[in-house]
Amino acid sequence: MPVNKKKTITFLFILILLSLFLSGLVYILFLKKTKEDPxxxxxxxxxxxxxxxxxxxxxxxxxxxxxxxxxxxxxxxxxxxxxxxxxxxxxxxxxxxxxxxxxxxxxxxxxxxxxxxxxxxxxxxxxxxxxxxxxxxxxxxxxxxxxxxxxxxxxxFPKHPTTPPVFLLSYLEDYVQKNPYSYSRERKRIFLKKKKELYQNEKWEIQSWESPTFLRQVIELIYSREILEMSEEEKTSYRNAKLEELKADFWN
Structure with missing residues (x-):
């Protein structure tokens, strides 16, 4: 094998080893640091x-x-x-x-x-x-x-009745953002399921701590696709009807 070819192979081999070493060093210094145990x-x-x-x-x-x-x-x-x-x-x-x-x-x-x-x-x-x-x-x-x-x-961080509604609303917002084409019945189903998980046996106490706009925000998120196609007059009556419907479902 020609001498120049041997030198080239040796040089490439050294470069590969050096790149592996540097990759490992980057992992140790940066990637592992980001996974630091709090x-x-x-x-x-x-x-x-x-x-x-x-x-x-x-x-x-x-x-x-x-x-x-x-x-x-x-x-x-x-x-x-x-x-x-x-x-x-x-x-x-x-x-x-x-x-x-x-x-x-x-x-x-x-x-x-x-x-x-x-x-x-x-x-x-x-x-x-x-x-x-x-x-x-x-x-x-x-x-x-x-x-x-x-x-x-x-x-x-003692438990407080205001916490579950905040989590519940943000959970629904997250679901709607990630599933913009989901149907209202599916949104309502996952909402009520999550509500049951978060509220458990304290739903009556938690309800008294909900903000006045809580259920209205929920209605806007669940039925946003339907409301989008309505006139202002239709929106008002539809929202009110769905609000009463949700209240009945929510506390049964």
């Missing part, structure tokens, strides 16, 4: 030990001397860090040490770092244009499940 950024060097302890003993947060409304406490602390201390986390730590001169300061700091991790990742999700409202809500909810143990999650 839990890994839920603590810093000061909070790691207490955050790990809090995983096993979340009940300490309902003990004497701890804030009763943890979500309000964390949001207030976030505001102070942002506006009073210009984002200086050290100032937040010092403030907690001064306000809670015992183990509570360390526990609350650990909780705050985890909360801010959830907050930052949630904001990133909410700013994504490739996700629908429902997909964003679902992703943010899943993020809280990944970061916080169940008891801590329930303390920071």
């Amino acid at each position: 839990k890994q950024s839920s603590y810093d060097s000061r909070s790691e030990v207490y955050w790990q302890r809090l995983q096993n003993r979340p009940e300490v947060l309902i003990g004497p001397g701890y804030p009763q409304d943890l979500r309000d406490f964390l949001e207030t602390l976030r505001g102070k860090e942002s506006y009073l201390w210009k984002g200086d986390r050290d100032k937040t730590y010092e403030y907690l040490l001064e306000t809670y001169p015992d183990e509570r300061a360390h526990v609350l700091y650990a909780l705050y770092v985890a909360f801010m991790n959830w907050k930052e990742k949630s904001l990133e999700l909410e700013q994504r244009e490739d996700l629908s409202s429902y997909e964003k809500l679902t992703a943010v909810n899943r993020m809280s499940e990944q970061i916080f143990p169940l008891m801590i999650r329930n303390l920071i």
Whole structure:
């Protein structure tokens, strides 16, 4: 084999190895980083030990001397860090040490770092244009499940009757956007099925918390194809009829 041909083959072989190496390096530095476990950024060097302890003993947060409304406490602390201390986390730590001169300061700091991790990742999700409202809500909810143990999650994000209607409406919006040619009977079917899943046995309490425009928004989404072809007079009577019909179906 000619010498030049051997050199060419050797050179090509080296190029292939180099490209494989660079591909692996890109994967390690970038792709793997994007799949980072949210839990890994839920603590810093000061909070790691207490955050790990809090995983096993979340009940300490309902003990004497701890804030009763943890979500309000964390949001207030976030505001102070942002506006009073210009984002200086050290100032937040010092403030907690001064306000809670015992183990509570360390526990609350650990909780705050985890909360801010959830907050930052949630904001990133909410700013994504490739996700629908429902997909964003679902992703943010899943993020809280990944970061916080169940008891801590329930303390920071207690269940509220206004939440299911928001999820339900965004779910229907998402379905209609992805299935623009679906028939109203199919939209209504998946809507009522999802409603049953979200409301469960608390539908009467949840109903009292629905916004006044909730069912009207639902009507517009379910029957948008039919309404589009009607005159203004027909639309009014049709909407009212479907509203009464949906109320009957909704609470049976």
